[in-house]
Amino acid sequence: MQWFIFCVLLLIAGYFVYGKIIEKIFVINPQRATPAYSMGDGVDYIPMSKKKIWLIQLLNIAGTGPIFGPILGALYGPVxxxxxxxxxxxAGAVHDYFCGMLSIRNGGANIPFLAGKYLGRPAKHFMNILALLLLLLVGVVFVASPASLLTNITSDLLNSGTVGAAAVNDEAGAKSGTILTVWTAVIFIYYILATLVPIDKIIGRIYPIFGALLLFMTCGMLFGLFFEGIPFFRTVGTDIGIMDFFTNMDKNDTPIWPLLFITIACGAISGFHATQSPLMARCTENEKEGRFIFYGAMIGEGVIALIWCMVGLSFYDDQGTLLEAIKSGTPSKVVYDSAIGMLGLFGGILAVLGVVVLPITSGDTAFRAARLLIADFFSYDQRNLLKRLVIALPLFAVGFWVSTIDFSVLWRYFGWANQTTAMVMLWTAAAYLYLHKKFHWVCTLPAIFMxxxxxxxxxYAPIGFGLDYQIAVWVGMAITLVAVVAFFALLKPKDEVAQDD
Incomplete structure (x- = not known):
């Protein structure tokens, strides 16, 4: 318990100490008009209060990543x-802050524009393709996971409230398949509506309700961990020392480097956030709110990730049981089992609904961001509903086609695309600081790491080149060295810096 509390306190301290340092390095300009006012269009550029934006930002960035990722990461142990x-x-909060603030400074620009401006045109073209691919993958995988959890809830309620009753016979299994199809369709319909209408009409109004469910889930799972008599770190052994935080406890003997850092993305660092932060940058009323909105929302997601990591480390009797649960039903089974097990049927269902809103509130803005990305690329005005439909309908058709691909394959590609996007955004932020003769190492070092x-x-991975592990490590080091040399060789700091740039 002490380790968990200590980790949460470190995250909170990080916001007040390191977050303030990052803000000072960036140098905010509270007198400068933000895009919400200078470019207001009533659809995507709309001023909103910082508390509402913080909540929307948190719900946007916190999909199933800070839940599924930490549960999978728990197989490695306390590391x-x-x-x-x-x-x-x-890394993650720094990434989100600079993405949001650079977007504000550049008229609400998206990540491809920022990459092109500070890293060069080739980076812009690369990011246009990568960001669109990532958004499609996010939209698709964030349909499957909430639909699966909602199917579990519906099936259990239709079967006399008996947990697991839906799996009793073939008839129940067929019924579950129908329910899954219905929920998938409902979520897709919601995504279409949320993608097309002005951001304050649906997202701005129902997200507070989703936020309440998220708060219940967070507090409920914390209550279960603290007061249900479950020993902390039971899955890997309760006698945890400081050195155990550096020990790989995965019984499959998969290497921590680099798999842990791909497995746990959201909650630590996620490139998907680079596609979402510009959405809120277009609604921010003042630059001084940036640390609270962007850095603060990432810290909030980190707390959620820690909670679910502790669930993975503590709920089951041993690692073998945790691994079996993941294999039999993906991390969604761990979510469902632990919520029902610790909070009972009613409380567990509310907690699961709190989990469900996370991927739904990320999936809707993923498709929205994809629409805006395409519109920005073609300079296609989006104030007219028909023009939004011209982009949105083909986009959802492609998304539906992608959804037919095996989920496990989609998730692996999502993981790599996600962290690669984060890598490019960190290099973009590092370039901005370097070009403007600011202390760039706060972004350069995490960029090198990623x-x-x-x-x-x-x-190393099967979805890549599948090289021998030792060779893959050397290849990774060589590519990183080339990137670092190119960064300092090709970029030249500016002699004069514009205040607004």
Whole structure:
């Protein structure tokens, strides 16, 4: 218990201490008009209060990543908690802050524009393709996971409230399949509506309700961990020392480097956030709110990730049982089992609904961001509903086609695309600071780290080149060295810096 509380306190301290340092390095300009006012269009550029934006930002960025990722990461042991804390403070929150603030400084620009401006045109073209691919993958995988959880709830309620009753016979299994189809259709319909209408009409109004469910889920799972008599770290052994945070406890003997840093993305660092932060940058009323909105929302997601990591480390009797639960039903089974087991049927269902809103509130803005990305690329005005439909309908048709691909394959590609996007955004932020003669190492060091992670993973993983592990590590180091040399060789700091740039 002490380790968990200590980790949460570190995250909170990171916001007040390191977050303030990052803000000072960036140098905010409270007198400068934000895009919400200078470019207001009544659809995507709309001023909103910082509290509402913080909640929307948190719900946007916190899909199933800070839940599924930490549950999978728990197989490695307490080292997963270490990565969540350090990654969130020094990489993820920094990534989100600079993405949001640079977007504000550039008229609400998206990540491809920012990459092109500070890293060059080739980076812009690369990010246009990568960001669109990532958004499609996010939209698709964030349909499947909430639909699965909602199917579990509906099936159990239709079967006399008996947990697991839906799996008793073939008839129940067929019924579950029909329910899954219905929920998938409902979620897709919601996504279409949320993508097309002005951001304050649906997202701005119903997200507070979703936020209440999220708060219940967070507090409920914390209550279960603290007061249901479940020993902390029971899954890996309750006698945890400081060195256990550096020990790989995965019984499958999969290497921590680089797999842990791909497995736990949201909650530590996630490139998906780079596609979402510009949405809120277009609604922010003042630059001084940036640390609370962007850095603060990432810290909030880190706390959620820590809670679910502790669930993975504590709910089951041993790692073998946790692994079996994941294999038999993906991490969604762990979510359902632990919520029902610790909070009872009614409380567990409310907690699961709190989990459900996370991927739904990320999936809707993923498709919205994809629409805006395409519109920005073609300079296609989006104030007219018909023009929004011209982009949205083909986009959803492609998304539906992608949804037919095996989920496990989609998730692996999502993981790599996600962290590669984060890597590019960190290099973009580092370039901005370097060009403007500011202390760039706060972004350059995590950019170097994530480059090594992504390059090594691509060289080692089956979805990449499948090289021998030792060779893959050397390949990752070599690619990172090339990236660092190119960064300092090709970029030249500016002699004069514009205040608004």
């Amino acid at each position: 997963a908690m270490l990565w969540i804390v350090l990654g969130c403070i020094f 480059t090594m992670v992504c390059a090594t993973f691509l060289a």
